[in-house]
Amino acid sequence: MAYFKNIKVNNFRNFNYFNIDFSQKCNVFYGSNGCGKTNLLEAISIFSKGRGLRKDKIFNFIKKNEEYFSNDTNFIDKGIEYEINTFSEIKNNKFQKKIKLNGEISSEVNNKIQSLITFLIYVPENERLFLASPTTRRNLFDHFIFSYSLNYNSLLNAYKKNIIERNIILKNNLTDKSWLDKIEEDIAKYGIEIYEQRIKQSDIFEKNLEHISEYLTIPFKVNIQINDSFFKPRITIDEYKHILRKNREIDKIIGGSKIGPHKSDTIFYVNQNYPASQLSTGQQKTLVLLLYFAQCYYLVNYCKKKPILLLDEINSHLDDYNIQLLLKIVEHFEIQVFMTGTKKDLFSFLSTNTNFYNISIK
Ligand SMILES: Nc1ncnc2c1ncn2[C@@H]1O[C@H](COP(=O)(O)OP(=O)(O)O)[C@@H](O)[C@H]1O
Ligand SMILES: [Mg+2]
Numbered sequence: 586m587a588y589f590k591n592i593k594v595n596n597f598r599n600f601n602y603f604n605i606d607f608s609q610k611c612n613v614f615y616g617s618n619g620c621g622k623t624n625l626l627e628a629i630s631i632f633s634k635g636r637g638l639r640k641d642k643i644f645n646f647i648k649k650n651e652e653y654f655s656n657d658t659n660f661i662d663k664g665i666e667y668e669i670n671t672f673s674e675i676k677n678n679k680f681q682k683k684i685k686l687n688g689e690i691s692s693e694v695n696n697k698i699q700s701l702i703t704f705l706i707y708v709p710e711n712e713r714l715f716l717a718s719p720t721t722r723r724n725l726f727d728h729f730i731f732s733y734s735l736n737y738n739s740l741l742n743a744y745k746k747n748i749i750e751r752n753i754i755l756k757n758n759l760t761d762k763s764w765l766d767k768i769e770e771d772i773a774k775y776g777i778e779i780y781e782q783r784i785k786q787s788d789i790f791e792k793n794l795e796h797i798s799e800y801l802t803i804p805f806k807v808n809i810q811i812n813d814s815f816f817k818p819r820i821t822i823d824e825y826k827h828i829l830r831k832n833r834e835i836d837k838i839i840g841g842s843k844i845g846p847h848k849s850d851t852i853f854y855v856n857q858n859y860p861a862s863q864l865s866t867g868q869q870k871t872l873v874l875l876l877y878f879a880q881c882y883y884l885v886n887y888c889k890k891k892p893i894l895l896l897d898e899i900n901s902h903l904d905d906y907n908i909q910l911l912l913k914i915v916e917h918f919e920i921q922v923f924m925t926g927t928k929k930d931l932f933s934f935l936s937t938n939t940n941f942y943n944i945s946i947k
Pocket of ligand 1: 597598599600616617618619620621622623624625644645646647648649
C-alpha cells in the first residue's frame with residue numbers, strides 16, 4: 586500500500602488551520618459549495634512536484650492576507666513512513682513551491698517523491714472529455730502518461746521551450762540558419778517521442794480495457810485514433826524537419842508551429858466507428874470511468890505502482906452500472922481514494938471501509 590496517513594494545512598486557500606487523519610482506503614469530503622473540498626484535494630495533489638490539480642499559480646494557494654502556506658503529511662509506502670512538508674517561498678519576488686522529505690530539500694528529494702507518489706486525478710471537466718476541446722483530451726493523455734513515465738513532463742517542457750525559441754528567431758529575422766536547424770531538429774526529435782508516448786497510451790487504454798472485461802461487462806468496444814493533419818507512423822526526423830522548414834514563413838505569422846503534438850487530437854470510437862461524443866452523457870461518463878479503471882489496472886499490474894486517486898465531483902450521472910464501475914475502481918485494487926461531493930448520501934453505495942469528512946464543520 587501507498588497512502589497518506591493524514592494532512593495538516595496551514596494558510597492554504599480558505600483554510601487557516603485544518604487537520605484530518607485519513608483511511609488508507611476510501612475518503613470522502615462532503616459539504617456545501619465553496620467549503621473547500623476541492624482545495625483539500627489540491628492540497629494533497631501538491632505533495633508531489635508541480636502545481637497540482639488546478640495547475641494554479643503558487644500565490645493563489647496562500648490564504649488571502651497571509652504570507653505563506655505550509656502543509657504537512659505522513660506518507661506510507663511499503664511500510665516505511667515519510668514526512669512530507671510543502672510550503673511557499675518568495676525568491677526574486679516570485680512565489681515558489683518547495684517540498685521537504687523528512688526535513689530535507691534537494692532535487693534528489695523531488696525525484697524521490699515523484700517516484701513514491703503517483704496521482705491519478707479526475708476533475709469535473711473530464712466528464713465532457715469527448716465534447717471538450719482537443720486540449721482537454723491532450724491534458725488527460727499527458728496526465729496518464731506522466732503516471733508511469735516520470736520524464737514525460739521534462740520532455741513536454743523541452744519541446745515547448747524549443748517551439749518558443751524557434752519563434753523568437755523567426756520573429757526577429759535572425760539569420761543564423763544553423764541555430765534554427767538545430768532547434769528544428771530538437772523539435773522533431775522531441776515531437777516524435779511525444780507522439781510515440783501518446784500512441785503507446787492509446788494502446789494501454791485499449792489493451793487494459795480488454796483485461797478489465799474479466800471483472801465487469803463492458804458495454805462497448807473502444808478504439809482510439811490519433812487525429813493529426815501531419816503525423817504519420819514511422820515519420821523520420823528528416824521528414825519532420827523538412828516540414829518545419831517549409832512552414833517557417835507561416836509559423837512566423839501565427840507565432841507558433843502549425844504542426845506537432847501540441848496540435849494533435851485523439852478521437853474515441855465505440856463499437857467500430859461510433860464517435861464517443863455522440864453517446865449519451867451518462868454513457869460518456871461510463872467511458873471516462875472505464876479509462877480510469879484501465880489506467881489503474883495498468884499501473885498496478887504492469888508498473889507495480891499504487892496510484893492515489895483524487896476524484897473531484899465524480900458522482901454525477903451515476904446509474905447502477907456506473908456505480909458498479911466506480912465501486913470496482915475503489916475496491917478492486919489496494920489503493921487509496923479521495924472523493925468529493927456536496928452530500929454524504931450520494932456516497933451511500935460505498936462500503937464500511939470509507940471515512941467521511943464533513944468539511945463545513947471545521
Ligand atoms: N487563496 C485563497 N484565500 C482564501 N480563500 C480562497 C483562496 N482560494 C480560494 N479560496 C476560496 O475557497 C473556496 C473554494 O473552495 P473549493 O475547494 O473550490 O470549494 P468546493 O468545496 O465547492 O470544492 C471559495 O470560496 C474561494 O473563494
Ligand atoms: Mg469543488
